Amino acid sequence: MSGESIYKRYKPAVAPEPVNSTLTYWFVFYANKLLIKVDNPKPGVTIPQVRNIEEMNIIPVRKQYLGTLQGQPCYTVEAASEDYIPEGMCYRKYGSLYGVLDDDIFLVAGKALQIVxxxxxxxxxxxxxxxxxxxxxxxxxxxxxxxxxxYPCLSPVVITAILKDNKILLVRHKILINNIYSLVAGFVEPGETLEEALKREVIEEVGIEVNNIKYFKSQPWPFPHSLMIGFTAEYESGEIIVDGVEVAEAEWFDVRHVQQLPLPVKNSIAWELIDWYICNNADKT
Ligand SMILES: [Zn+2]
Structure with a gap:
């Protein structure tokens, strides 16, 4: 998901327009689960592509048009139940399909889930x-x-790589699974700028002041409707004091140590920020 924008291949729209394609991408959800097609017609996992959803005997409770991907119309649909599953297909939790589905399909599926x-x-x-x-x-x-x-709801989250003397501040969040080490992050509150939200979250979670805040990149994060906005920042003052509520541990790590830690899933913005740090400091250990 770290490559070029999907907008070179995906054209969002609210209302259907005439297209040449005879097939349609159907993003069919039941709860947070997406209907996928396995090993058909060629090995791999994809989503159903037929002209009409009725061909799969699925009864949609609701349906929204999403635009076109590679010129092919896309719809998001909520199925009435998961009792009926077409042959060769199954429902899987959306979050478990990262790296399983094609990147473009996964991204549009995230939008599809939020819209439905x-x-x-x-x-x-x-x-x-x-x-x-x-x-x-x-x-x-x-x-x-x-x-x-x-309008569809979006909840912005700021996430930041904080640097000090060629080291990066990594934290272990209490709610994250597998004890991974990640970055300070938190929801933006009403009335805040992104920079204010970042400074507040850093003080709340680890008790230090930061400066030289620079935008890095952003990433849609449909779990359930966030937008991750990544920054880099530099340590200014204070001693690390973890809040003990959201953050269990926080520590400065050099490149050599970072590479030995369990890190966030590849190509998540947290991973990209940590990878950016590693690439920029690889010769400084
Ligand atoms: Zn009203």
Whole structure:
């Protein structure tokens, strides 16, 4: 997922447009599970591609158009149940399909999951409880009674590589599995700039001040609807004091030690930031 933008191959849209393709990508979900097709027609895992979803005998509860991938229309669908599964297919948790599905399919599936969840959880107006209606040509719903508009929700998260004397600050979060070492990260709160959120999270989690904050890159993170915004920063002052709530341990590591630690999944933005540090400091151990 670290390569060029998917927008060279994927064109987002809300309403279907005429296309030449005879097949459609169907991102079919039940709960957080995606319907995948295994070993057919060639070895590998992909998602169903047929003209109409009815050909697979799946009854959609809801359906949203997503645009085209390589010129082929894409739809996200919520299935009525997982009791019926077409031959050669199965449902798998979306998060378990990283590195299993083609990168482009995985990325569009993340968008598909967020859109179908938004559709599912915004059936009624949050203010007056009246059934909402889709807005034409925009990914939004409107309440016919009070006019409240609802858009798909995104929760920005800042994540930062903090450097000091050619070392990087890595932390072990209490909630992360497999005891991996990662970076300070946290949700942006209403009213904050990204830089303010970063400084606040760093103080809260590890008790130090940072400066020279620089944007690195961003990454969609549909677990369930985050956008990860990566930064690099430099240590300014203070002693490490972990909060003990979110962070269990925090320590400065040099390149040699970092390479021996269990690290975040490859190509996640946390991994990319740590990899960036390793590449820039490999000759300084
Ligand atoms: Zn309303």
């Amino acid at each position: 969840k938004w559709d599912q959880t915004h059936q009624y107006c949050g203010r007056c409880g009246v059934p909402t209606q889709m807005v034409q040509n925009e990914r939004a719903k409107i309440c016919p009674q009070c006019g409240l508009l609802s």
